[in-house]
Amino acid sequence: MIEYNKLITDMFYLKLDSFELFLFIIFALIIAIAIDVIFGELPTRIHPVVIIGSMVSFFKSIFIKIKNKLSGLLLVVSVGICTGIILYVLYFVGSINTILLFVLFTILLSSTFSIKLLLKTAVDVKNDLNESIEKARKSVSYLVSRNTEELTESFIVSAVIESLTENITDSYVAPVFYYMIFSLIIMINPIDNQLYFLLLIPMLYRMFNTLDAMVGYKTEELKDIGYFSAKIDDVLNYVPARISGIYIVAAALLLKLDWRNSYKIMRRDSRKCPSPNSGFTMATTAGALNIQLNKKDTYILGDAATKTIDREDITKAVNLSKLTIILFTLTILLLLTLVYVIL
Numbered sequence: 509m510i511e512y513n514k515l516i517t518d519m520f521y522l523k524l525d526s527f528e529l530f531l532f533i534i535f536a537l538i539i540a541i542a543i544d545v546i547f548g549e550l551p552t553r554i555h556p557v558v559i560i561g562s563m564v565s566f567f568k569s570i571f572i573k574i575k576n577k578l579s580g581l582l583l584v585v586s587v588g589i590c591t592g593i594i595l596y597v598l599y600f601v602g603s604i605n606t607i608l609l610f611v612l613f614t615i616l617l618s619s620t621f622s623i624k625l626l627l628k629t630a631v632d633v634k635n636d637l638n639e640s641i642e643k644a645r646k647s648v649s650y651l652v653s654r655n656t657e658e659l660t661e662s663f664i665v666s667a668v669i670e671s672l673t674e675n676i677t678d679s680y681v682a683p684v685f686y687y688m689i690f691s692l693i694i695m696i697n698p699i700d701n702q703l704y705f706l707l708l709i710p711m712l713y714r715m716f717n718t719l720d721a722m723v724g725y726k727t728e729e730l731k732d733i734g735y736f737s738a739k740i741d742d743v744l745n746y747v748p749a750r751i752s753g754i755y756i757v758a759a760a761l762l763l764k765l766d767w768r769n770s771y772k773i774m775r776r777d778s779r780k781c782p783s784p785n786s787g788f789t790m791a792t793t794a795g796a797l798n799i800q801l802n803k804k805d806t807y808i809l810g811d812a813a814t815k816t817i818d819r820e821d822i823t824k825a826v827n828l829s830k831l832t833i834i835l836f837t838l839t840i841l842l843l844l845t846l847v848y849v850i851l
Contacts, residue, residue: 526695526848526851527848529694529695529698529702530695530844530845530848532610532703533691533695533706533844534841534844534845536610536613536614536617537617537684537687537840537841538841539614540614540615540617540618540621541618541621541623541837543614543615543618544618544621544622544623544624545623545624546624547624548624548625548628549619549622549624549625550615550618550619555619556616556619556620556711556714557619557714557718559594560587560591560714560715560718561718561722563586563587563590563591564583564587564718564719564722564723565722567582567583567586567587568583568722568723568733571583571586571733572729572733574732574733575732576732577732577735577736579732579733580723580732580733580734580735580736580737581736583719583723583733583736583737584716584719584736584737584740587715587719588712588715591711591712591715592708592712595616595704595707595708595711596704598612598616599612599613599703599704599707609703613703613707616707616711617687617707617710619714620683620687620710620711620713620714621679621680621683621684621710622679622680623679623680623833625679626672626675626676626679626680626829627672627826627829627830629651629671629672630668630669630671630672630822630825630826630829631822631823631826632647633647633648633651633664633668633822634668634819634822634823637661637664637665637819638819641660641661641664644661644664645657645659645664648664648667648668648671651667651668651671652667652670652671654667654803654804661818661819662802662816662817662818663802663804665817665818665819665821665822666799666800666801666802666803666817667803668822668825669790669793669794669797669799669801669821669822669825670790670801670803672822672825672826672829673756673789673790673792673793673825673829674783674786674789674790676752676756676789676829676832676833677745677748677749677752677785677786677788677789678717678741678745678748680833680836681748681749681751681752681755681833681836682713682717682744682745682748682749683710683713683714684710684836684837684840685747685748685751685840686709686710686713686744687706687709687710688840688843688844689709690705690706690709691706691844692843692844692847694706695844695847695848695851696847696851713744716737716740716741716744717741717744719734719737719740719741720734720737720738720740720741722737723737724737724738724741725738742783742784742785745785746784746785749785749786749788749789750785750788751836752788752789752832752836753774753778753788753789753791753792755832755835755836755839756770756774756789756792756793756796756828756832757770757771757774757792757796758832758835759796759828759831759832759835760792760795760796760828762831762835763827763828763831765796765797765824765828766795766796766797766798767796769795769796769798769811770792770793770795770796771792771795772795773791773792773794773795773809773810773811774788774791774792774795776791777791777794777795777807777808777809777810778790778791778792780807780808780809781806781807781809782806782807787807787809790809791809791810793825793828794809794810795810796828797821797824797825797828798810798811798815799817799821800812800817
């Protein structure tokens with residue numbers, strides 16, 4: 509009983525030895541991924557991203573009255589403080605029992621990425637396209653901001669692949685990348701409350717991503733209050749987007765797609781998009797599949813294809829995305845293991 513109580517105390521005050529910490533980091537990530545892949549998103553009422561979205565809406569209604577960029581800074585700080593406090597309360601409650609803490613940690617960590625929904629959404633549009641183009645137009649309208657009412661099949665397929673591949677970065681690679689970075693930091697140099705911060709880092713990434721999605725648009729209403737959110741999101745995605753592009757090339761090689769063209773198109777076309785980051789996954793995929801991704805009056809990624817882009821390219825893009833995620837995950841687990849062994 510004494511040893512059990514000591515373990516609880518050590519967990520809360522983060523007195524894990526290096527092996528315990530390593531196991532916690534590794535298994536928390538593996539189980540969080542399994543939770544997302546098997547069960548998908550948490551219920552809307554308790555989903556952290558939904559809660560963050562509600563906070564964004566609340567503080568936006570207050571600070572948007574300030575007609576300069578200070579409004580955006582106040583929005584970011586307010587939502588960030590509230591996110592940190594709520595997460596710490598949950599962490600405090602979970603710390604009364606080691607199993608409860610681990611369960612809460614993995615569930616919350618799983619909410620910072622979205623593998624199942626990302627892949628399923630693309631597959632669903634393909635299935636809708638098999639039924640009718642009208643149904644597919646409606647489905648794809650939820651994924652992209654463009655007008656979809658008159659899109660032909662090729663433009664629908666393009667929109668789906670663009671949405672799928674653009675979101676590889678922020679739906680998975682980026683939050684796991686930042687989880688890995690902080691894991692390495694605390695493995696090398698343990699700090700107080702390290703498990704709390706280990707969870708807070710990917711959650712803050714998801715917060716900034718949500719802020720950008722909700723207010724980071726260059727409209728007259730949002731240009732000031734969304735300025736900081738958009739810039740921070742661009743900075744946070746800078747490295748993960750480029751890593752994602754490289755992993756798509758590797759996945760294309762393993763799937764015997766045109767990986768050389770994938771790399772070529774990434775280097776040539778990745779900066780054609782308005783976003784400084786989204787092109788690195790979209791252009792790479794276009795090259796791997798030998799197709800063009802075309803958003804009217806905005807960008808064309810890839811060379812003119814020898815064949816017309818069709819719905820089967822969605823399946824290829826989904827398989828490419830799956831393998832990209834798997835390869836990146838294996839790399840993260842291997843890197844964390846090597847660092848532990850070296851230490």
